[in-house]
Amino acid sequence: MASTIVEARGVTKDFGSIQAVKGVDLSIAPGELFGLIGHNGAGKSTLFKMMLGLIPLTSGTIHLDGEPITGPRFRETRRKIGYLPENVVLYDNLTGLETLYFFADLKAVPRRECAGLLDKVGLAQAAGRRVREYSKGMRQRLGFAQALLGKPRLLFLDEPTTGLDPGAIRDFYRILRELKGEGVTMVLTSHILAEIQERVDRLAIMEGGQIRATGSVQALREAMNLPLTLEIAGGAGLREQVARALEGLAIEGIDEAGSVLHIRLARDAKMPALTRLATLGDTLRDLHVREPSLEDVFFGYRN
Amino acid sequence: MLSIDFRQIGIVAGKEFWDRIRNRWVLAVSIVFTVFALVIAYFGAAQQGAVGFRSIDVTIASLVSLVIYLIPLIALILGFDAIVGERERGSLDLLLTLPITRKELILGKYTGLAGALAFSTVAGFGAVGVILSPSLSLSALFHYAGFMLSAILLGFAFLSLAVMLSVFATDRTRASGLAIGTWFFFVLVFDLLILGALVVTAGEYGGAVFPYLLLLNPADVFRILNVFSLDEVRTLYGLATVFPEALSNPATLGGVMLAWIVGPLAVAIWRFER
The missing domain is CATH 3.30.2130.10 (VC0802-like)
Structure with a gap:
């Protein structure tokens, strides 16, 4: 097994004359729960999107599980990852179960996984309801179920608890603990620092497109x-x-x-x-x- | 270059197609086509004091005028937010983290929407064909089928343009504006420009080129395809003498229409991959 599952080296992203990310180096070990924090405009969303292969790098390299996300083996690499966007917008006209079927088909995951995942995120009772009838929190949970399709080795969670009530937030972190126990690596961003400070293994603080510090919360305090x-x-x-x-x-x-x-x-x-x-x-x-x-x-x- | 996985295209296409079936888009458009076509078939000659089905040639000529307005509009409405809509809702990023390429996504979207449009066209005009079939000879039915096929191709061409606009547009509002502008240009303005140029130059400069300029408009290609397939209509439009022989070849015109389908879609894929 590789010693790092996410490896970024000298990553830079320019948007015209604006340098959004400046020479970022980052290594995340398998099984880590890693936080990425920073104020709006610090460059964390851009870095996140580059890690997911959504926007091209101006320079540098990013490897996920030893492979570039946009390389020739991108399909295999993407099957290993799950992604929960900040504002989950799924398809209103589909039911919760149909939504998962659609994403399962694209990930080549057997549809029989879907019902169990809805149960895991507490949506079993709403599986047959149209997504348009879902509350914001239910949509977030459905998005989370979608991210878990195919038992990913690496999860990217962008502001994952947005819209969740306290009970759902507790359930969410309980699932993260279970996933961590199964060796899943998770990278998450959050503005709610109090929520993640006791939960992440390590985190990176971004400021002005650079990583200012990396380490466990305790190491950073010291x-x-x-x-x-x-x-x-x-x-x-x-x-x-x-x-x-x-x-x-x-x-x-x-x-x-x-x-x-x-x-x-x-x-x-x-x-x-x-x-x-x-x-x-x-x-x-x-x-x-x-x-x-x-x-x-x-x-x-x-x- | 990344390989194409047709299974991924099929999954996206299936979702797009069934979305339009479930939200009754296909049903609504089919009914619109059926009602308009029936009205035209039975009342198209009312101005001449006659009511009822006359001949397939005259009916198709009237339907061509209807289709030239209606199908481009419907195709543009159907496709203008195919990509920009996903981008604006935020679901595009999620889709692009899955094991699907941008090319597969756009081809899947296009195929599904094209399927819905073709299904509506066949259902709508096909229903009229079935109603009229007792009055039609085999040859007339063949012409009518040809008309439906060309209407489908016209829809595909404008859908291709709509998807291209959807890739270039930064938001849905702009995309809808571009779609409306495209409809105005190709359906209302283009012919007027050519006609105006002909009148201004009194046909003295490049007169021979003007008929070929019509190939730059898929709506005109559709019109020519149908006009030249029917003797009575050709005479009716008075075009038999002014059009070059090459433009009356259905294979050539079909090829041009195919280029109108593939071209904008290829540009859309090129742009979307960058």
């Missing part, structure tokens, strides 16, 4: 050296006491929010701070150490 936050529940009245206990440590700020005391401190000050706070004994009711969120990391890299 590389940024963003401050941690200690949260002391019911600590609003203890501000002076806590400040005295932490004197001399690299504390960036102490704020109160409601009844909670927030202490921002340098990463390497965490253990000494916890040791000193322990001396306050029962005065402290509860304490949490909060890592910077993916949003903090993202804005840290952008700034």
Whole structure:
């Protein structure tokens, strides 16, 4: 098995005088759940489309499972991939099951797979209904079922939870976990950073057509050296006491929010701070150490 | 160069065709053709004070005028959003990530739509043929079948133009505008331009070339095909003396019509692959 399933080297895309993607190198290992994040116009959609073979590269190469997506073996390569677009627009006049039949036929996947997939995404009851009667969330789930046709080895998911309610989002990530367990590689983009920060193995932050950073969320946090936050529940009245206990440590700020005391401190000050706070004994009711969120990391890299 | 998988073309064509059957497009167009054709067959000579079916030649001559307006319009409406519609809805990207080439997709779309158009034409005009058949000789039926075949080819040619426009257009609004413009140009304006040029030059300059210029319009090719297949109609139009012999050869005209079908489609494929 190849050590990478997605391999991009020196990928550039020019639209006239605008360079949308600038010399991107990216490697994704088999079985990884990989996130691609960036603000609008950062180049992630363009990179995504180039990986899928939808738009040609100005320069560089992209290989999926060792093959160029537009090469002579493109049919075999495309049968290994599944794609869920951001705004799933399927065919209103077809039923859910007929929609899957159409895509299954084009992928040369047996039609008998379709009913099971509709069941997997929670659309078994709506299989015979026309897509025009589907809600946005149901269309998204049908699009997801379509992406899963043929048991793809590589899934591209563009803003996959758009339009899904919280229950459906939970189900969606449950299916992703199952797929990951089966060794499926997934590349997803999302604007909802809180949603993906605990779910992706690694991610790339794109900015201005370039990849600014790649790694696990924790690795990116550590590389940024963003401050941690200690949260002391019911600590609003203890501000002076806590400040005295932490004197001399690299504390960036102490704020109160409601009844909670927030202490921002340098990463390497965490253990000494916890040791000193322990001396306050029962005065402290509860304490949490909060890592910077993916949003903090993202804005840290952008700034 | 990537090979063509005819199975993929068939899948896309099948979907397009059955879409038109299910949404009753085929039924509606067939009824339109049947009703218009019947009205023309029975009331076409009403201005001359006669009502009822007269002869197949006169009926076909009247139907030619109808078809020249109707079929290009229907074909352009059918095909103008074939590609741009998918692109605008966002489903084109999804289709193009599947194991299908752009050429197969466009050929599949065209084949399915052409099938729906041909089916409507045969059903609509065929129904009239069946109704009229007791009054028709075998030769007349042959002419009528020829008329239906040429009407199908005319539809294919304009469908080909519509698909080409659909590839070039950036959105559906522009595509519909281009489709309407194409209809106006070929159906209403083109002949007027040629006629105007003839009148202005009093036939002195390049007069011999003008009849051949008609080949630049598939609607005129259709008209000539039908006019020259029928003696009575030829006389009726008074064209027998002014047209060069070469233009009366159905094989040549059929070849030109074929070029009108293949040409725009080839351009559409070329553009879509870039």
